[in-house]
Amino acid sequence: MNKDKQLYFGWYIVISASIIGLLTTGMRMGIGPFIHPIMEDLKLSRTEISLVVSVGMLVYGIGMVLAGFLLKIFNTRIVLLIGLAIVCISTIWTVYSKGMLSFFLSFGVFLSIGLSFLSNITLSPIVSKWFVRQRGKVLFYLTTGGMAGIAILTPVETWMIGLVGWKNTLLFFGVIFICIILPSAIFIMREDVPEEADSPGKTSGITRQEAPATVTLKDALRTTTYWKIVFVLFACGFGMNLLGSHGVPMLMDHHFGPMTASFGVGLIGIVAIFGTLFLGQLADRFPRRNILFLVFFVRGLGFFGLVLSAHTWQLFLVSIIGGLVWAGSVAMATAILGDLYGVKLLGILNGLAFFVGHQIGAAIGSFLGGWGYEVFGTHLFSFSAAGILALLASLASITLPQSLSFSKPIKLGEKHNVTTGQ
Template sequence: MNKAKRLYFGWYIVITASIIVLLSMGMRMGIGPFIHPIMDDLKLSRTEISLIVSIGMIFYGVGMPLAGILLKTFNTRMVLLMGLAIVCISIVWTVYSKGMLSFLLSYGVFLSIGLAFLSSITLSPIVSKWFVRQRGKALFYLTTGGMAGLAVMTPVETWLIGLMGWHNTLLLLGAIFLCIVLPSAIFIMREDVPEEADGAGADGAKIRPVAPANLTLKDALKTPTYWKIVFGLFACGFGMNLLGSHGVPMLMDHHFAPMTASLGVGIIGVVAIFGSLFLAQLADRFPRKNILFLVYVVRGLGFFGLVFSAATWQLFLVSFIGGLAWSGSVAMSTAILGDLYGVRLLAILNGLAYFIGHQVGAAIGSFLGGWGYEVFGTHLLSFSAAGILALLASLASITLPQSLSFSKPTDLYDRHNITSGQ
């Protein structure tokens, strides 16, 4: 086959990474269909299971920088295999849990850490290494896997739980993880990136100054820009995990049938898949902060629409419109971090941002959803908070700079740091 026509190997990595993220995000965000059967089986209150889910979000976040540290010591393949082992063991443990403590440790702690090792935090650095010229597009495709997880897994899990119960559903998901992640890690996840990556060294490539080679984590953490990105991820985690944990129960409490509620949440993910594919075409052509701004605005308005939907057509309409620009916050945040701070620190910076921002927000959102309902008898408080946070995140995003200046010498240029509209 002609070399010019051969599919760039990096795209195989993107495809397999997206499938892995589909599974891990689908399980992490797809707790909603499990809540009622687990509450009934383990005799847990909504506040108790919300607390366990929130603790799980924290440990999911703890696993993010841990995965980043392990990536510097080992490689993507080894971190994925570690995550797979933890996930499979934790699923079996969860299935045989008989009380709150056992369920907390198996599902809330260890399964969460294992899923963190199989998340986009582990996979985005290798994608960023293989793609420079089309980094934004590749990361958006990776995000599409996460959106597909929300779209596919939520209704599928609802159907499977009704068919075989939550125990067997978890075991089946564990078997699927094993069949997908094991061969992907062994045969696809290669670190031997070509020198020119995806055409980064082509004639006419746009180059720009990059962060100093000796830029430290401490230097990066001192910049206000980093914390704006963290705040955006906080809003993202709060809202997305509130939706994943309490979206289906909230809609059921609003008198929607279980499958209608699952479809309402699932439509967001289905439409977001196509929205991600469209935004991927724009990611390297327009300023990334503008795309991030759009994503947060649409998401913020979407939360208000969901909680006020009173009829099935209203729910599906809000889900469809919201899904058009629902995804992309993590992809754009990752791309912006890579652009501003360099790929060398990307894994640890992204992992910390995800933990400090996204997962702390996720824990608060998941807990507030259950606690707020039991105390106030309404989901308006938690879903309105999610909408307001997303709108504030849009304001923080639009003020992000195009580049950063550091006190250390910045006379290093990198032909592999290519921007289009940045």
């Protein structure tokens, strides 16, 4: 075959990473169907299981930071294999858990660490290395895998739990993890990126220059822009994990049937697959902050729509509209971090932002969903909070700068200035 006509190897990495993202996100954020059967089997209250889930979100974030540091020491392949081993061990442990403490450690702590090693924190840097000109597009495609996980696994988990129980369902997905991630890590996750990556050159839309290698972690953490992105991810984590943990129970409490509730949440992910494919075509053509603003503005309205839906057609309509822009926040935040601070720092900066922002938000959202319902007797409190945070995140997004300037110390009469453009 003519070498010029061969498919660029980076696309195999994107496909593989997207499938891994499907499994990881579907298992981490699609926990809703497991809530009721686990509560009944282990005799846990809604607040107790919400506590386990929320702590798991924090541990998930800590694992992401650890994964970012491990990527600097080892490579993507090693981090994925470590994560797979932890997921397999913790899955078996969870199935044989007999009480709150055992379930807390196996499911809340160790499974969360394993899944964090298989998350986009590990996958985004290698995808970003292989793609420069089309970075925004491929990161959207990577996010599409996560949305497909919610769309596919939520109803599948509901169906399988009803058929074989939650323990066998969890074991089944453990086997799927082995069958997908083991060969992907060994044969596909290559680090030998061509010098010009995906041949950057003329492209429609905005020209973006790569961040200089002289930018340090300390430089990045001193910028207001970074902390705006952290807040954006906080709003994302709060809302997305509130939905993943309590969306199905909330709809069931609002008198929707189990399959209708699962499909209502899953429909968001189904539509998000097509929405992210469309937004991916725009990601490298327009300012990323504009797309991020649109994503959070519509998402904020969507949370209010979900909790106020009283009829099936209303639920499905809100799910379809919200799903159009449901998955763009992580892709755009990651792309902006890569553009402004460089791929070299992307793993660490993304890991820190996900822990400090996304996962703390996820923990609060997951806990608030259960606690708020037991205290106030309504889900309006927690889902309205998610809507307000999303709207505030849309305002923070639109104020992100087009470029950053890092001033270096003056030495021997010379002034050093590092600028990155978006």
